[in-house]
Amino acid sequence: MADPAALVDPAGLVDPAGLVDLVALALLLAGCFFIFAGTVGMVRLPDVFCRLHAMTKADNLGLLLLSLSMALLAGTPRTALLLLLVWLLALLASTVSAHLIARHARTRLPPASGTRESEPES
Amino acid sequence: MSAAILVFAAAAIFGIGAYGLLISRHVMRKLLALNLMLSAVFLLLIVVPAPIGGQPDPVPQALVLTGIVIAVSTTAFALALMVRLFGKQGHASIPSDLDPRVWRGRWRNSRDGPDPERNGAGAASGDKP
Amino acid sequence: MSAQLLVDMLLGTLLAGLAGAVAFGRHLFRSIVFYVAFGLAMAVVWARLGAPDLALADAAIGAGLTGALMLVAFRRLVEIDPERAEDEGTRPTGAAAWIAVAVAVLVAALVAIVGLTALSIEPAPLPAGVLVMNALDETGLGNPITAVLLVFRGFDTLIEMVVLLTALVAARVVTSDAPHRSFTLVAEFDLPLVRTLVAVVVPLAVLVALHLLWVGADDPGGAFQAGSVLAGAGVALMLSGTLVPTARSRAPMRLAAVAGVAALSVLLVVPMPDGRPPLAFLGRGSLLFAEAAMMVSIAVTLSLLFAGAPGLRRGLQ
Amino acid sequence: MTETILPWAIVFVMVNLVAGLSRAWKGPTDGDRMLTALLFGTTTVALLLLMAEWLGRPEIRIVALLLVLLATIVSLAFFGMPEHGENGDDG
Amino acid sequence: MSQPALLTGLVLVPLLAALAAVAAPAGARRPIAVAASIAWPWLLIPLGGGVVRGDELSLAFGGWAPPLGIGWRLDALGLVLMSVHAVVGIAALPSAWQRFAPGAPDAVAFWPLWLILTAGINLALLAADLFNLYVALELTTLAAVALIASEDSIAALTAAMRYLLLAVAGSLMYVLGVGLVYAETGSLAMGTAVASGTAAFGNTALALMLTGLMVKAAIFPLHVWLPGAYRNAPGPVAAVLSAVVGKVALVAMWRVWFEAAVDPPAALATLLGGIGAVAIGYGALMAYVEPRLQAVIAWSSVSQFGFLLLLLPLAGTMAFQGAGFHLLTHGLAKAAMFLAAANIVVVLGSDTVRHLPGLDKRMPIEAFTLALAGVTLIGLPPSGGFTGKWMLLNAAWDQQGWFWLILIALSGLVSAAYVFRILALTCFHPARRAVHALHARPPMATSLAALLLALAAVMIGLYPHPVLDLLGQGVPGGGAGASP
16 A cells, blocks of 8 residues: 655655555546445346446445546556547437436336346346 | 466366256347357467567467457347347257257157148248248 | 466366357257357357457457357348248268267367477477567567567458458359348337447447557557458448348449558558658558458448448438 | 556446446336446446556556547447338338 | 479469459459360369389479478379369359359359369369368368358258268367377378387377368268258359369278278278268269259269279279279269259259159250269279279279179169169150249250260260370378278
């Protein structure tokens, strides 16, 4: 783990590189936490709408935090831009997908007949 | 060590694919199984040769890239063929070679055969005029 | 246990588990979805192994396009007869099923033994891969895989493009007089959101494709990855109703489909009048020319295979 | 420091992935399965970004970009599929 | 023209014609395809001269020497099979011309595929690189499957699908074998990529490659796709499939055996020979009981392919000459039979054997073709079939392989059983009634093409020496086969 002593150089000044690293670490851990939260929601929540709610929000926040962390570690603006693009795309995809899934789930609320996929779990 | 782990994974995938190939009768399932087996082979092709400069040998990488494109071409055609077959015969399965009934049927067919004598031209639908 | 080992073990388990889900799943649709996931996991494994070219190819072709092709084929089955689309008849049971299990276990054991043996044997002193690395400077390319694909083993690539073209022509044999049906368009949902998505994704896909094509000589990427990304854009356009399959093939479409093979054939023939061997290396410019043509061919061919029709035209929207 | 954490972060994300996948197997509705597909896409992207840093191979980030692009398209394709649209008539 | 230009022309002429045919409007496809099918065989004349002189006809693409790049080589065996391909390809043209006229349902796709198949076959015979061979075989298979599917019946589609699935399974085993060979030797070129090293490992790789190729060559018990595929394919396609496509995979087996393997174990050779023996018997039995003429011819191929496997245990120059010669005559005879049978189907509306009595009255040329080709299949003395079998018999005698000797002799007998069943039904059946022709007979050219092929198969037995000499100098692995 991050040794606090290592962050402070002999002159008593905070080492910027070490600080960046520490921030990246914090972001990474936070990202992992949100992904974990999303998974817990996915596994534990009672119905599809709740799960949808939990998963899309938590996971995208997690991805953002992870991307920020990676951008800090890589340290070049170009990479940061690329990561931002990836995140924005993922956000767009999950927005649209979540919307479609919700619509789909709503149309199926009174269980449609003859849909084998929708049978309750055995 | 990690190479050995992936070899085991490839072996498992290959076996699972082989099972799926043998047991299924639906053509699409067979295709899925074949694609799994192919992925296992590709994995072996990359993992097994000694790496060069810490990275996988470029020659097998190129071979696998070629193989992936060939696989998607073959799959695409097979799917089109399957849709056609489904439209004609009403189901998308072909007899499994493991099924003893198929063997008995094949033997019987070869002996008696469907009688195509019915007023000549009728024959089987396979006979083009 | 080191994290590295744990990552590999988890990846291996994930792959095998997904393969199992594909093969053992009861519903065909579910198996296809798992197959797409399997393709994604393969992409991660390639990345882990340090083969980003393969990761790109497997993500685009293995997971993306094969998955899309399977989904649309399944969709066509359901259109023809929803009752029997998944119908398998009876699976072999009893002795035959046990034979299948036995064969599978045997085959897996054989593959494992052979693979492990292969890992343990003395590697060849001078494999072709090392020769490639040594000769890489002669070509001036930075990506050895592109060098193998287009320079050292360029003929394989030519034939591979022919195989792709053959699949297109062959699919024509089995669809020529089939009544033409198109898939449900997402456009039917008539969501502004979907249109926005397509409007963002398609230009971006074109940009990514051109990027992959451009950097392919030195970095991971190249015609195959670029072409399949473009084909993905084509699929998105079809799903949104901007491109519509037609029963008539048009000359520009056919020319685009043969462009890749034609360009590689040009590279093959051009050196010969000077007494140089066929497919002699003509410099980076020639590769870019061939790769651009290949990209177009791959995109058009895969899009047409997805459409299941001989041609495409602009939709009404 | 963060470098040493990275592989463990990868392991952690993968465990999450596998746990989330159980939803795809159990269902019980189609929506759940599509949701898992979405989760799979996002998590794989995260995994690839982490790996790019861990292995020191920036090229892998392009794989992540491509993957998220195609995931978008494939998820669109899901909705054109029979199980998912009652209005699944000929277009 | 220079030698590399000639060699690449063998693949490039049909390939570029295929491109032109795909790009051209539908009406222009047939003339393009026919022109190219007639044009490429002329390249064989100067090249054949080179092979006869004993020149080294090889090519390295891009000038990169084989372990790095891809090599090609035209040897005697390749030349012989390519000549069969040229002759059969041209002989099948009248039938294909008539069947796939513009406006026919599948004519649009047929001609490009026909050309692609041609290019694929030639490439597979030229490739001296294990992976290039794989790509070539995939191309050939895909085109062949599509051509079978162009006969748009349930039986044909099922047969095509079965062929495709099995072929893919076979090629994935082959690729795995190739990957193992590369892992061990670091090379893919035939000749240097030898499965040596640890014997067990090399043999596993060899076995994987051979199994994969056996599927494509329809060697018993992996033949299950063949009967359906051959008998349901359109006539001209069946002719090329049986005469060349299956044999290409068989030749690939021989090459892998003799060139990519060092010192393959004798037990494996005996095993493969044994498989060949079972195939001879089983194929002949099924041919004897089959109710349809095209199925009889197809099952006969299973039997004959098994026969060609006997080269592996016998090895040696003489066996190689015999097997190579058998390849030639069997290809010509089989193609003749399929073309004749296709005409019979057109005229009678069916090819069940119970329609055959009286055929010699109604369709004398076809009946004569079947008889002549049958003589070659059995291997009766003046025919080319006899020469091939005689050489193999001699080889077995020299090596005191008594089992193989008896087997070769018996193979003639079992072939006689199914051939004479057909001939007896055709010409000597007591219930000979005039068969009622249902349809107009196809143009005379189609009948004559089949007859000429059958005649060639017989006549070549009278002048076998040029071919035998040619084969004699081209023994793979320098003739140092695993002769005990």
